Amino acid sequence: MTLLEVRGLEVTYPGGAAAVRGVDLSLAAGQKLGIAGESGCGKSSLALALLRLLPAGARVTGEVLLDGEDVLTMRWGQVRAVRWAGASIVFQGAMHSLNPVHRVGDQIAEPILLHRRTTTAAARKRAGELMEQVGLPAARAAAYPHELSGGQRQRVMIAMALACAPRLIIADEPTTALDVMIQAQILRLSEQLVSEQDLGLIMISHDLAVLADTCDRLAVMYAGRVVEEGPAREVHEDARHPYANALSAAFPRIGDPASRFAPRGLAGDPPDPAALPSGCTFHPRCPVALDSCAAHDQELREAGPERRAACVHVGTTVPGPATATEDARTRGHDVADR
Incomplete structure (x- = not known):
């Protein structure tokens, strides 16, 4: 069953900058789709458009069907419900995405409190379980972001993305600035979570080799358009x-x-x-x-x-x-x- 269907998506910024031009993509549950291209090719604009996270001045047209419902035509209340609970995003640069003055466990618990009818104690317990699920001791929930390594912070971001059991995860350059050993661990973790929880994963990177090893299919973007799409390893090697x-x-x-x-x-x-x-x-x-x-x-x-x-x-x-x-x-x- 198709989880995400993108049809004719276009993103234009003030001044006429066409960041995304007529993109068509589809993703099934349990499938991993890689999106590759140089900086400035429209990858991040595409990712943000899927959850309506672009600035107010951006004009977005087309369709983004998540479980058959068009995210672009939803009322804001519906969009708020979809974010975290239906689909979530892992941004690049975890140190800049996490709040430096709040403990990481509280930051994981926050979307649970917003989207689930539960108590603070239950949300914090769930945060600890999520940390263990991504390979961190639950006790590290009391740490502040600066007390964790880059790889540990990225695992916290993945735990946050999983907090409300979404069907779709969008990972925008999730291994940027990580050393190759930690990068490999994060990529293996992502593959494991997709397999175990039947999630859909969109992974964005400039590195075709990483995407070929991680994803089922690969879409290469240039100047806002998909210029090639197919089985990931075939696209990378031929x-x-x-x-x-x-x-x-x-x-x-x-x-x-x-x-x-x-x-x-x-x-x-x-x-x-x-x-x-x-x-x-x-x-x-x-x-x-x-x-x-x-x-x-x-x-x-x-x-x-x-x-x-x-x-x-x-x-x-x-x-x-x-x-x-x-x-x-x-x-x-x-x-x-x-």
Whole structure:
């Protein structure tokens, strides 16, 4: 059964900045969906739009169906009930998300008190149980955020997200600034919780390798649009869109000396959402762009079993990362390490 269905979602900020442009996504209970892309590609705006957490000046259109009900057309009372209880979000940077003057146990208990008819004692007991569920001793509920390590704070954020037993969790860069060992622990914990509680998980990251190891499906965003979607490992290892290809190649691969010592990437940055180029928005940076790409945008099309990509080369052989890099150099692009 489909838990979340996103149809034609668009987010425009004051000044005409188109942060999200016609995104369609779906997620089933027990499924993990990764969303990847560089900074400025619209990942966080998409996540915030799902729970109507964007600033008042943002214009949002489309549909966000959570268990069949459109979050975007709900009354504010319904939206308040959906947040925490229906869907919750884990923000990046736990130190900035937690209140430094309140004990972490009280912060976990707060949404329970707001959304459940219960006593303070019962909410605090539940907070301790949630801490143990995410691998922290219940006694640490009395600690303040600065008394915990980065990984422990991130576990507190996950415990808060689970406080009211939501069906959907959105994790926006949940392992940012964590060392690789703690990152691996947080990712394993997320997978375990999804499996045990039949949750839907949306995980946002710039790291395709992390998402390929963690998620079932992967959507790659560029300039506010999904440019490729499919089974996570297939997209990471055999991307059909040049941008997804370059994003994957930018990370060194274990056991591949050439990749380790010469990681590849793309010069420049994603375009300004308020001044998008004509045609395919990726064409100014694309190493395999055709003349027609500057005039005609590309819609998502079938790119294999359960795969879609928005590229004129879909259905033909798309050059791999190494070939694409050489092509870019011959066309005068400075393809640099990122």
